[in-house]
Amino acid sequence: MNLVSFMDLLTITSLLYILFVLAREIDPGLRAFRTAMGFLIAVFLIYTVLNILERTDIGGLIDPYDEFVEVLIPVGYLILFSISVFSGKESIVLARGRVLNAINAITEKLPVRQDPKLLWKELLLRVIDTMELDGGFMYLADDRETIRVNHNWELPGDVDLLPGDLDITETILSRVLATEEPLVLEHTEAMPDQFIQALRRSGVTSAAFFPLTTETRVLGVMGVVSLAHRRFSEVGLDLFKMLGHHLGEIILNNKLLNETRDRTSELTEALDTKKRFLSMISHELRDPLTVVKGVLFLIKDEFSGDLDEEFKKAVEVAVVNSWKLEKLVDEILDLSRLDAGEIKLNFTPINPGKELGQLVDEAMSASVQKGVVLHSDIQETLSPIEVDRYRFHQVVQNLLSNAIKYTPEGGRVTIQAKEEDENFVIVVTDTGIGIGEEDVNQVFDMFYRTKAAVDTIRSGSGIGLAIVKEIVILHDGDITVESKLGEGSVFTVTMPRMQLV
Amino acid sequence: MLELLNPAEIVSLILSITVIVYALANLREFTDYMSNLLLVSLASVLVGLIFSIMEEFYLPDILNLIEHTFFAIAAFLLALGCRHQILSNIRNDRDLT
Numbered sequence: 001m002n003l004v005s006f007m008d009l010l011t012i013t014s015l016l017y018i019l020f021v022l023a024r025e026i027d028p029g030l031r032a033f034r035t036a037m038g039f040l041i042a043v044f045l046i047y048t049v050l051n052i053l054e055r056t057d058i059g060g061l062i063d064p065y066d067e068f069v070e071v072l073i074p075v076g077y078l079i080l081f082s083i084s085v086f087s088g089k090e091s092i093v094l095a096r097g098r099v100l101n102a103i104n105a106i107t108e109k110l111p112v113r114q115d116p117k118l119l120w121k122e123l124l125l126r127v128i129d130t131m132e133l134d135g136g137f138m139y140l141a142d143d144r145e146t147i148r149v150n151h152n153w154e155l156p157g158d159v160d161l162l163p164g165d166l167d168i169t170e171t172i173l174s175r176v177l178a179t180e181e182p183l184v185l186e187h188t189e190a191m192p193d194q195f196i197q198a199l200r201r202s203g204v205t206s207a208a209f210f211p212l213t214t215e216t217r218v219l220g221v222m223g224v225v226s227l228a229h230r231r232f233s234e235v236g237l238d239l240f241k242m243l244g245h246h247l248g249e250i251i252l253n254n255k256l257l258n259e260t261r262d263r264t265s266e267l268t269e270a271l272d273t274k275k276r277f278l279s280m281i282s283h284e285l286r287d288p289l290t291v292v293k294g295v296l297f298l299i300k301d302e303f304s305g306d307l308d309e310e311f312k313k314a315v316e317v318a319v320v321n322s323w324k325l326e327k328l329v330d331e332i333l334d335l336s337r338l339d340a341g342e343i344k345l346n347f348t349p350i351n352p353g354k355e356l357g358q359l360v361d362e363a364m365s366a367s368v369q370k371g372v373v374l375h376s377d378i379q380e381t382l383s384p385i386e387v388d389r390y391r392f393h394q395v396v397q398n399l400l401s402n403a404i405k406y407t408p409e410g411g412r413v414t415i416q417a418k419e420e421d422e423n424f425v426i427v428v429t430d431t432g433i434g435i436g437e438e439d440v441n442q443v444f445d446m447f448y449r450t451k452a453a454v455d456t457i458r459s460g461s462g463i464g465l466a467i468v469k470e471i472v473i474l475h476d477g478d479i480t481v482e483s484k485l486g487e488g489s490v491f492t493v494t495m496p497r498m499q500l501v
Numbered sequence: 502m503l504e505l506l507n508p509a510e511i512v513s514l515i516l517s518i519t520v521i522v523y524a525l526a527n528l529r530e531f532t533d534y535m536s537n538l539l540l541v542s543l544a545s546v547l548v549g550l551i552f553s554i555m556e557e558f559y560l561p562d563i564l565n566l567i568e569h570t571f572f573a574i575a576a577f578l579l580a581l582g583c584r585h586q587i588l589s590n591i592r593n594d595r596d597l598t
Contacts, residue, residue, distance in 0.1 A: 007569035014576035018583045037583060044576060051569075067509030070550075074516035077543045081524045084536045 008052050015045045036083050040076030043069055099239045105130050107246050119254050120147045123247055127224060134204075134227045138212070139173055140220040140251075153202065153225055171195035172209060176221045182210035182240035184232040199225060206230040210240035212248035219248050279336040282329045289329060293322045331463045334394075335446065338470040345388035345474055352424060353382045356417050359393060363400040371409035374400075378417040385424045385497045391471045398464045399428040399491050405460075406453060407432035407488075419497065423477075426493045435483035443481055444469040452485060468493075510554050517547040538582030545575035 018041050022034050050066040106126045120138050124147060128136045135153030139146050168174050172193050176183050185207045188200040199207055204225040212219045222244065296319050337343045360376045367374035403413040407430045416427040435443055439450040449462040472479045477495035524540050549571035556564035
């Protein structure tokens with residue numbers, strides 16, 4: 001046999017081997033590849049056989065066929081290349097689909113509210129299950145906490161993955177934390193890292209580590225291990241990166257949710273305690289106060305003739321202050337009841353013009369005493385409205401007394417009452433100290449006093465307007481304020497004229 | 502001298518060059534081992550064809566041997582690529598994704 005025949009024999013052997021391999025492969029995904037390769041091999045084989053025959057006695061007969069088949073060889077290559085190009089594109093799409101399916105399987109139907117450690121363990125288990133691995137662990141940098149899940153992976157007693165004295169910056173974990181990129185180790189023996197060596201001593205052959213990332217920072221690292229050798233393809237790295245981001249967001253959301261829940265429960269508890277305290281303290285204060293007031297009135301009315309002037313003045317001061325204290329206690333009680341929804345309104349029809357006239361008359365003495373002009377601008381033709389008379393008085397009294405209180409001498413307070421469509425509107429305008437922009441939104445909050453108010457008049461509880469707002473809301477109405485610091489305020493109360501009793 | 506040229510061989514040569522140009526134009530798509538082996542295999546066929554034409558003019562025996570050697574290399578590379586493709590497909594079934 002000459003060398004040329006030997007080469008032909010080699011060619012035929014290679015081609016027959018390919019046919020043998022192709023014949024054994026039954027994966028339907030490789031059908032196009034098999035067909036194209038089969039065509040090329042057949043053409044190549046025929047060409048080589050014809051070449052051999054060409055060198056025999058029947059060479060003359062073979063020649064034209066040989067030339068025809070030779071042309072088909074590059075065509076066979078062309079078909080194979082085309083399949084490679086298209087199947088490459090198709091495989092990228094399929095791989096992406098597999099990545100998304102895997103992430104979906106891991107993250108779907110996760111219990112949103114649960115103990116963080118249980119959630120971490122659940123996530124880890126799902127990742128290991130989905131990827132059919134032997135075990136995994138999660139390291140959370142904030143808590144320096146490690147959670148481990150085993151399937152077939154058992155740590156021997158003398159192996160501690162992250163012993164207390166281990167400096168995390170000297171391990172592969174810190175590299176993943178710093179680069180925020182997944183890291184794959186197909187053979188753990190290749191790394192001198194103390195942490196990796198601990199993995200290796202526990203029988204781990206391949207491992208993958210990926211960062212648990214959020215939009216702003218890295219929370220930690222998740223690691224998955226395989227006792228047998230596992231290959232992590234490029235698509236696998238993509239999966240780890242996307243998965244790490246999804247898991248990071250889930251862990252962060254869970255953490256924030258738990259923090260919010262704890263904070264809400266603390267606040268609710270504090271609020272309940274405050275309400276209970278206010279209710280209790282006002283009840284406890286009211287009884288002794290009634291006794292004190294009774295005694296003071298008794299002294300003032302019955303024994304005033306026997307007292308000297310200085311003592312009389314002292315009794316007067318005590319009476320006035322007991323009134324103030326009673327008013328404060330009443331306000332606190334009102335607020336507690338309003339807050340607890342214990343106040344039931346007793347709607348009755350009233351003549352608003354008449355009622356407001358009375359209230360303005362009552363406030364007149366205080367305005368005269370303060371040197372403030374109180375002006376009333378109330379329509380004479382106001383229709384009757386249905387309100388809780390006592391609470392209606394409380395609203396107007398509060399607004400008027402506030403306006404007079406915070407308007408300096410020489411200022412002006414105006415009360416207007418009018419009908420607008422189906423509503424009854426009261427507007428109280430003053431030329432007082434006004435409310436700064438930063439305070440306007442909080443002026444109806446319980447116990448809130450504006451800085452200007454505190455600077456002007458030290459006394460005041462910050463309860464009045466909170467009660468006014470609650471009462472107006474109970475009447476299905478609304479109260480607004482417009483104000484400019486140093487120029488005055490306008491409080492507008494809007495109530496429906498007829499209530500459903 | 503031109504009468505010595507075999508038209509089928511010239512057509513095969515032109516076709517091979519065209520396919521190689523097409524493959525090079527899509528080189529970015531060939532990220533796998535198989536495609537790269539396929540390209541080298543086609544290059545061997547092309548070289549074989551060039552020697553096949555040249556043998557009509559010079560050193561027929563030696564150039565004929567070289568031609569057949571390159572065809573054998575091309576077939577061997579195809580076999581190698583094919584084996585790799587099938588094996589990696591089996592491994593991929595087990596792989597993470």
